[in-house]
Amino acid sequence: MKVLILNGSPKGEASNTMWLTNAFVAGFPDTMDIEKIHLREKELHPCMGCFSCWTKTPGHCVIQDDMQEIYRKILEADIIIESIPLYFAGMPSRMRILTERCLLFTKRYEGSPEDTFHSILEMEEHSLRKKRLVIISSCGYVSMDTMFEALTKEFDLICGNGNYTKVLCAQGELLQAGNRTRQVIHYLEEVKKAGGEFYETGSISEERIRILNTPMVSPRTFEVLIKRYWRERMELTETSSENKKE
Numbered sequence: 001m002k003v004l005i006l007n008g009s010p011k012g013e014a015s016n017t018m019w020l021t022n023a024f025v026a027g028f029p030d031t032m033d034i035e036k037i038h039l040r041e042k043e044l045h046p047c048m049g050c051f052s053c054w055t056k057t058p059g060h061c062v063i064q065d066d067m068q069e070i071y072r073k074i075l076e077a078d079i080i081i082e083s084i085p086l087y088f089a090g091m092p093s094r095m096r097i098l099t100e101r102c103l104l105f106t107k108r109y110e111g112s113p114e115d116t117f118h119s120i121l122e123m124e125e126h127s128l129r130k131k132r133l134v135i136i137s138s139c140g141y142v143s144m145d146t147m148f149e150a151l152t153k154e155f156d157l158i159c160g161n162g163n164y165t166k167v168l169c170a171q172g173e174l175l176q177a178g179n180r181t182r183q184v185i186h187y188l189e190e191v192k193k194a195g196g197e198f199y200e201t202g203s204i205s206e207e208r209i210r211i212l213n214t215p216m217v218s219p220r221t222f223e224v225l226i227k228r229y230w231r232e233r234m235e236l237t238e239t240s241s242e243n244k245k246e
């Protein structure tokens with residue numbers, strides 16, 4: 001079984017969301033072949049909207065950049081995990097580029113009212129249907145309320161409702177190593193268990209989803225921790241600019 005992790009955070013391995021993603025795959029057996037791609041390290045150009053992948057070069061993109069290598073890795077993978085920090089209620093730009101560049105995995109839409117996005121996501125020569133997709137996202141807001149609605153709606157439309165697995169986490173800034181509280185460590189253990197369940201059964205149990213959807217700390221504690229976090233970051237910025245002046 002091959003697992004491909006696509007990290008959409010511009011922070012690379014220092015991403016909050018990658019703490020969740022690494023915990024999730026830690027629940028898989030050691031024998032799994034896991035590859036990680038940090039999109040920020042890749043040369044990725046936006047889709048030009050030329051529809052060549054539906055016309056001149058069916059199933060192939062005419063843009064010659066690192067996406068060509070990523071297409072191959074997507075096709076080789078059994079499980080694709082997208083690690084997506086929430087930016088303005090949606091996916092960050094590199095993940096958006098990757099998503100748009102996946103138009104070549106869809107069939108040409110020829111106007112049938114019965115076709116949904118999901119039903120055209122099926123090229124015979126390179127089908128994604130048998131692959132399993134996991135979306136792992138963190139956001140900075142205190143709770144899950146409404147914040148992930150747009151992102152999950154987007155994946156519901158693209159993949160078809162229920163055709164992907166999601167791990168969504170509020171209070172993302174707490175995942176940074178410096179902020180490790182007992183609750184964060186416990187939360188990451190639950191994410192690892194979710195990974196184990198997903199490996200065993202192909203889904204995450206209702207009970208685990210309930211736990212993961214519960215914010216790591218209470219709103220009051222979050223406010224205290226997050227204020228301290230920003231204060232410390234401000235102090236760090238001031239110290240480093242003073243050092244530069246000297």
Ligand SMILES: Cc1cc2nc3c(=O)[nH]c(=O)nc-3n(C[C@H](O)[C@H](O)[C@H](O)COP(=O)(O)O)c2cc1C
Pocket residue numbers: 009010011014015016017018084085086087088089090138139140141147171172173
């Ligand atoms: C440009 C930008 C936009 C953001 N937009 C949102 C948002 O709409 N809602 C939210 O709750 N958090 C938002 N955040 C906070 C991030 O979702 C949060 O810090 C997340 O944990 C970052 O993950 P990463 O470290 O993996 O990149 C935003 C952060 C940035 C930098």
